[in-house]
Amino acid sequence: MASSTAQRDNGQRAAYASVEELLAGEMGASVHIECGRETVDRAARFVHERYQRRRCAFYLATDQGFDRETVRSYLTFFSRIAGGSVTASDAIVHFGLAHIAKTQIKKLSLEQRALINFARMSLFEPEVVFCERPLANITPATRGVVTAWMGAVADAGGILITAGEPLREALLMPGTAYYEEDGRFLPAKTAIGSEPEEPDEAFYAGDEVHVFKVPARMDGATLLFDPREVDFVESVNRQNFASVRGELYPVSMTLDELEAELERFGFFRCHRSYIVNVQKVAKVERFTRSSFNLTLADARETQIPLAKGRAEAMRDRYGWR
Template sequence: MAHRTVLKIEGVSKVEGDKVWFRSFNFYLHQNEVTAIQCEHVVGKVLFHILTGQESGTGRIVFFDEDEFFPAAWNRYSYRVGVVFHEEGIYERLTPYEYLKFHQRLYDKKADIDELLHKVNLFGKKSYRIKNLSFSERKRLSFAKAFVHKPDLVILEEPDQNIDLESKVILRRMINELKDEGGATLILTSNMESAVIMTNEVYRLNENGLKKMDVQEQEEMETENDREESEISSQVQVERIPAKVKEKIILFDPTEIDYVESVDGTVQLHVKGEAFPCTITLQQLSERLEPFGFFRCHRSYIVNLQKVREVMTWTKNSYSLILDDLHKSNIPLSKGKLQDLKSVLRM
């Protein structure tokens, strides 16, 4: 049975002067789904503000398959949506119980406040002033506020940033409960690890638009690898490079990788400013990535030549490659590799 669409984003983009926040993209979220969009923090904030009616953008946003769309859609249907802001404004003089009761009345919904406080493990502090709660406890109170009116959709901005493990477990439990009850959750996060831990449905949003990431459970990945090995021929074109995050595997398109680094025997894939551990050896990666324009520039580094902006000479025998990536990374170039690089680049 097809699940009802709770959020449609069609042809939405945001450009201000010469600044392209993100190009036009389409996105659909349905009942019983948990989806994360990973992007730079400021990009996520812009999208969050557009979704909640605080900023304008081009395109069409539709809530709950209704005809009326953005911005009127938010004004009309916000009572069915729970939101958690990255920087939540909380009335510090209230107690957690008073705070949730206040929001319950705003939505004119009946809810068991004590039960909700138990869910976020704040029942024992229901009479404390909010100003006396820790950062993670305040964040859990924000989660409770988002669920107090039994929403059909929850939108979370950087929900697990800087919170403790207990709060992360509680957040995942609440998201899964909403999913089981027919609700949906959209997570906006700047951290890819956070995204894949919370769901397998992960997208990346940047100035080029929206792209779905290939995320699998580790068991699925191992089964697929076994099947591929039994069917594999002598000619293989590698299209995905695996990285492990907790018990999940992210499959990266080689063109997404900025460079590969080996540190103390651990291989790391560097993608959009984040590092992801990879179980493949540097030598194996060098062989697999070479057809995609990668170059072994140092015994501990493989670089995507499409990302190289400048070859820097420090001394007669010291060189490095400056990348056009998020951090303008400086990658060492071995003296013995300089002529090979010139040959590859036809310099």
């Protein structure tokens, strides 16, 4: 049950006065928190104490392995500690580490070190997983194997708790997202209650063509972007941004206002906090049985969340099956 000091945000989910209250109030559920480093440490300590009777696995940014060990010897060591059914060889194969199995950890890239941490956690067949920024050092080439493993943990009834920045990573995870603001923890809006209304204004009104540019601010100047330049619009910590060629620009219009204007240009409200340019979508990926992500066709293969209630609407609108 939530702490008595928790407050309801807009009559929906509770806002909490501390990360400890948040984790206690959401006990047993997957929770993802955008927060600073100090809060990450506090959250990790709380999870370690509260879930000590469960099989837990932790991955913090400071977990870099043992430099002199090879990948295989490192995972074999933890496999013996875990004493479970998943072997070091199983983990090496699953996370694509066979080609570096004999390599010393000190010679690995940041991404390879991240992968051995996920491999290490998998050895414990965890019921509870705590990760600090799980996607921080993961490239698009290997992101799928990481998200698939995390999705499998969630689908099996496990609890995923992640912490760190940015909010977009928290929103991608299966579960509930919160962000830290002025010492309080506020729920990110992650659901859409109803279908958006079709705009009343037609693209053509008689002989008049409706022209729209996305107004953004930068260094005191107003920039006007053609909608075709915009990859997506996101709302983060109560501020809206348009993503153009990998850069985020603040916009003053609300998401509802932008949705009404951009829908006619092929944009879709995929999430309470996101509007996506459908022409830029390369893949629709299932994360767990009930959660989805959209992968964009940009250089970073950016992922943005697709809310459960919007996935079917998107399929119907664009004929995707």
